[in-house]
Amino acid sequence: MTDTTSSPQGVSPGGASGDPIRRPVFVGPHLARRYARERRFRLLGLASVATAGVILLILLGSIVSKGYSAFWQHEVDLDITFSAEELNPDGGPVERETLLRANYLDMVRDALKREFPDAADDRRERRMLYGLVSPNADLALRNMVLEDPSLIGTTQTVAIKMSDDMDTFAKGFIDRDLPEGDRRVKDREISWHDHLEAEGRVHAAFNVDFFTTGDSREPEEAGIYGALIGSILTLTVTLLVSFPIGVMAAAYLEEFAPKNRFTDLIEVNINNLAAVPSIVFGLLGLAVFLNFFGLPRSAPLAGGLVLALMTLPTIIIASRSALKAVPPSIREAALGLGASRLQVVTHHVLPLAMPGILTGTIIGMAQALGETAPLLMIGMVAFIVDVPQSFTDPATVLPVQVYIWADSPERAFVEKTSAAIMVLLGFLVLMNAVAVLLRKRFERRW
Structure with a gap:
């Protein structure tokens, strides 16, 4: 008769009468290897999750680091003269068609020339000077006059958007220490920017137009x-x-x-x-x-x-x-x-x-x-x-x-x-x- 009471755990006792008793099988080493494999699997799983998380953080960090600056825009305060000769030449009641046809871009350029009279005589410098502000700056002035015709004949300090290159420079994405030929902003433009900044005329504002306007060829005017x-x-x-x-x-x-x-x-x-x-x-x-x-x-x-x-x-x-x-x-x-x-x-x-x-x-x-x-x-x-x-x-x-x-x-x-x-x-x-x-x-x- 086979004695099964003293068989250790994991030992299969003998079966029918006369069958030999099986040798004890110790499961300790097998369990240790299984637990080791489970620990390795868990570590690999954690490593996979951590890798995916790091890659996701790198991706989001790259997007945010490049895009957060688009939510504000640099503007320059200019003294704009809303000329009555241009906006209401007849002197009678103000007509909307006349206001729509007026040349507001010349008003912006006149304000820049008054601020920097030394650049008014050179054609190349004038073109660079006009490039300080957005080419669509006249649209902002037109909308102002259409909303409030009482501005005609007055001089007002108006915040005008800077051009995309000057805005990029003001945000620090263009290194002024680079040689002039290696950057889009020239030394003369930098000097004008520094002058306006010293006078407190350059400031950053939340870019509301990014959420309220459609697409544009000009980056500073483009919105979603x-x-x-x-x-x-x-x-x-x-x-x-x-x-x-x-x-x-x-x-x-x-x-x-x-x-x-x-x-x-x-x-x-x-x-x-x-x-x-x-x-x-x-x-x-x-x-x-x-x-x-x-x-x-x-x-x-x-x-x-x-x-x-x-x-x-x-x-x-x-x-x-x-x-x-x-x-x-x-x-x-x-x-x-x-x-x-x-x-x-x-x-x-x-x-x-x-x-x-x-x-x-x-x-x-x-x-x-x-x-x-x-x-x-x-x-x-x-x-x-x-x-x-x-x-x-x-x-x-x-x-x-x-x-x-x-x-x-x-x-x-x-x-x-x-x-x-x-x-x-x-x-x-x-x-x-x-x-x-x-x-x-x-x-x-x-």
């Missing part, structure tokens, strides 16, 4: 407002098209469609569409919406439809997952009380699955907000100055605006590009945060 409105209009079309179609398709496939080869083929194709490169949807939109249906090029309507096609698979997959998460007992109880299949879905299943559906929809919309390639194919890469007012007006979106500015040669557009990326990332983080809050607030665990 037009692209922001274009993004809102485009995403509105995307949401209005993709959300109802995606939810209805998911509800049909999950609750009503028979399980056969045809529905299996549809499900496979939906999953495959979610992995199709986005530029393919742009080609589809170019062929169908623009060439076949004749929709306006570079319009939020066409862009929204293209992004809706791209977003549909994401919404359908997320909606089906949310519908599957609803317990079958909910359906059975409603059917047992006499509800129809449609009433079960619309009155019970969809409301319970809506938090998950909304979460997937917001994530899909966030993905659409960051897309550029499909919109380039339908012409939304055009230079758009005016802010779009409707779904058919020419427009661009934030990612495309970033692409346009990144391709511009001016140094000042570098900070504009990074600042626009910061705004875009802010919107993406906000949308994902809303998705997380909705899931935590309304999600039910069964």
